[in-house]
Amino acid sequence: MNPAMGLSPHSSSASSTAAAPAAGGAGPQGVFITFEGIDGAGKSSHIESLAAALRAQGRNVVVTREPGGTPLAEKLRTLLLGDAMDPLTEALLAFAGRRDHLRCVIEPALARGDVVLCDRFTDATFAYQGAGRGFDTQVLSILERMVQATPGLPGDFIRNPDLTLWFDLPPAEAAVRLAGARAPDRFESQPEAFFARVADGYAARAASAPGRFVRLDARQERAAVWAQLAHALAERGYLTRAAA
Numbered sequence: 001m002n003p004a005m006g007l008s009p010h011s012s013s014a015s016s017t018a019a020a021p022a023a024g025g026a027g028p029q030g031v032f033i034t035f036e037g038i039d040g041a042g043k044s045s046h047i048e049s050l051a052a053a054l055r056a057q058g059r060n061v062v063v064t065r066e067p068g069g070t071p072l073a074e075k076l077r078t079l080l081l082g083d084a085m086d087p088l089t090e091a092l093l094a095f096a097g098r099r100d101h102l103r104c105v106i107e108p109a110l111a112r113g114d115v116v117l118c119d120r121f122t123d124a125t126f127a128y129q130g131a132g133r134g135f136d137t138q139v140l141s142i143l144e145r146m147v148q149a150t151p152g153l154p155g156d157f158i159r160n161p162d163l164t165l166w167f168d169l170p171p172a173e174a175a176v177r178l179a180g181a182r183a184p185d186r187f188e189s190q191p192e193a194f195f196a197r198v199a200d201g202y203a204a205r206a207a208s209a210p211g212r213f214v215r216l217d218a219r220q221e222r223a224a225v226w227a228q229l230a231h232a233l234a235e236r237g238y239l240t241r242a243a244a
């Protein structure tokens with residue numbers, strides 16, 4: 001457990017887990033936690049509960065999402081979820097929104113020492129555009145490096161989440177949960193085979209960064225999924241055992 005409660009944990013680079021150099025001095029570093037999984041896996045059901053638990057422990061928490069998180073990126077979200085386009089255009093819109101989101105919301109919050117809880121981030125681009133659409137992941141890696149380089153920090157520092165909570169649910173079960181819940185967007189209306197590829201994409205990302213990813217068995221009932229999540233946070237010192 002980290003007794004500093006995440007005040008100075010690892011903000012990792014793409015190739016290492018070295019701590020992020022603080023921009024303009026040795027100020028506090030926040031904690032960047034992302035929620036990932038196929039549509040309907042249960043991410044949104046837990047993000048506000050985690051924010052409440054962290055706030056109860058005195059942390060400032062920013063809850064945000066991708067695509068979106070800034071006025072500009074929310075406009076790009078509307079395009080991405082609503083308009084037909086090719087996979088490269090999807091990837092470029094996702095990364096354009098991410099750049100604005102990082103510069104305007106995520107980096108300032110982390111520099112203040114806040115906890116950032118983000119519903120989806122770059123792993124979603126690799127899972128949906130890479131594995132789901134079959135787009136070239138080498139191109140995605142180039143965009144990732146360009147977009148996640150942090151202003152004020154050395155050029156080789158790439159902002160990545162400290163922790164990624166991967167809600168792993170079989171596509172057939174996600175489809176049952178989403179059926180009738182709301183009008184499906186352009187991604188939610190994809191066939192089950194698409195989500196099988198997306199799920200494989202998440203598994204591949206998790207295998208490539210095992211220290212960052214925690215797999216949650218999202219088939220369980222809500223309280224049991226929360227228990228897994230809280231345990232993972234407590235193990236890393238981000239939540240006290242009591243809150244978990």
Ligand SMILES: Nc1ncnc2c1ncn2[C@@H]1O[C@H](COP(=O)(O)OP(=O)(O)OP(=O)(O)O)[C@@H](O)[C@H]1O
Binds near residue numbers: 039041046181223
């Ligand atoms: N553990 C669970 N067991 C059964 N149903 C659940 C569980 N968790 C969430 N649900 C339900 O499944 C549906 C999808 O949940 P939620 O919106 O949290 O998923 P999501 O991963 O955020 O989806 P999306 O990415 O599409 O926004 C909701 O109707 C929610 O009430």
Ligand SMILES: Cc1cn([C@H]2C[C@H](O)[C@@H](COP(=O)(O)O)O2)c(=O)[nH]c1=O
Binds near residue numbers: 065094
């Ligand atoms: C970040 C990101 C997201 N997507 C897809 C994944 C989902 O289908 C939607 C977002 O909807 P949600 O209800 O907010 O989960 O967008 C994507 O294809 N690429 C991305 O980079």
